[in-house]
Amino acid sequence: MGSETNLTLQDVAWHDAVGRLIENLDQPHFWASMTRLLGRYVPVDSWVVLIFNPGRPLVLAESPTEEGGTDSLFQDYLKGLYLLDPFYLANRESPRSGLFQLDDVAPECFEQTDYYQRYFRLNVVADEIHLNVQLDPQRTLSLSLGSRCRFSQEQLALLRLIQPWVAGLMRQRCVFEQASNSAPAAEPSTDWQERLLSPTLQISSALSTREAEVAQLMLSGCSNKEIARKLAISAETVKVHRKHMYNKLGIKSQSELFLLFLQAQE
Template sequence: MPVLPTFSHHVADLIRCAGSADFPASLIAMLRDMVPVDDATVIAYPGMDMPVIEYFEEPNQSGSSTLDRFVKGAFLLDPFYLTATRDNRHGVFRLRDLSPTGFRDSDYYKTWYRDSNFVDECGFIVPVGERGFVNIALGKTASRATFTKRELSTLEAIYPSVEALCQQHWTLTSSDKTGDNLRAKLHSALESFGSSLLTERETQVINLVLHGHSTKTVADKLSISMETVKLHRKHAYAKLEISSQAELFYLFLDSLMSAQDYESGDTLVAYMAPPPKRGDAR
């Protein structure tokens, strides 16, 4: 079927199912008919509440555990999330255009992207509501080439329709609750991570490393030499009792996921505190 009739048919279906549980799957079906993809995920970020997985295709055995880490805190490091929240940008983006130099060597990339066998990813960032947005992630694995210019042009051409449809659907399905500004608390946890044990500069270096920056880009952002970055990182790793970026990434996630009723400060304070001795609790 020619592209325009196919697109028109899908749009009509999406208008009819807006507000229903079938909408995310129908949306992905339309995008697949426009551009060939191997994997797709739809993640909604309602207001300042935690992310909600609206559609997910499990590519391998570890998919569910990886996704669990993502929604509980790893999303804070995601380039698409940062583009929407920090840069306030919306539209169609390619992962490689959003991620910092050295991102493919980061443990965030290895955990979320490489383990899913992604070769290339692009996605829609669609504003929904006052502060919310939806991320529609489309991935290609080793079985396909990267996204072509023509495919990206097609996705950009249909973005206005996708935006209007998504806004209609998520407006119909949104609740009136204001939430507890949970994501703001997690942002605070990320910014403060390690600050109870590290110097201010070491904390800055560790934060940039977690975001996937290379030694060079950390040096450029902080206006210090690469050797100084390496020294700060070495000292920070020693204080945190870790020896690699992988251990840093999981220490951050573990401390964040284990935090109970987090309000502010460094999550490592409670995470690294020794358990109370028997008889201490009254």
């Protein structure tokens, strides 16, 4: 007697949908079709496809707003807030393929940052997952899935199960992405210290390179202990750098530092 076939109707539907996606790899609606398919199994409220690189992230596709227009908050992200994005920072620190949840990459004090309160909480709301495909040492293709609710363990397990299918489709799609193949090289990130110390801010005293590094890590949500580990210095030295930085900039809080950062993006 032959072995039983345990293939379910849901399995058949998944493979049929993947087959159609393969046939439509060269179509402009590919990314929207793929995220709709994922949404059948793991509901998402927003999505964006981008390429992380040493410069500003390159956006390939994004979910439409309810009004059908441009998402102003996401435009702020592209102007410079990406420099505080835990997914961007984690990828630049250690680029690799895989599935990453916010909890995997967020610094210890992320939810206390102005970036979280003024951007992330309003734009993504509760949770975010990235499906990353490393294209080469400098570039990583990333599908970001945002949700108003925390992703459950069952949803995460399902995404990990289908990740090889999704990653394969993402990699094959890149062949047809004119934006990533023919566009000029991505605009390099302006040095963060130069952004913060833009002449329009009328700040006379420049921060040292180390003080600027501490500032960025603070704004991204790193605790003193995390900053010390990343920069291979002591936690006490971190406090000294913070004090000197605040004195130079004439500020007294991290919120004031974030406002200076925003002004430097304009």
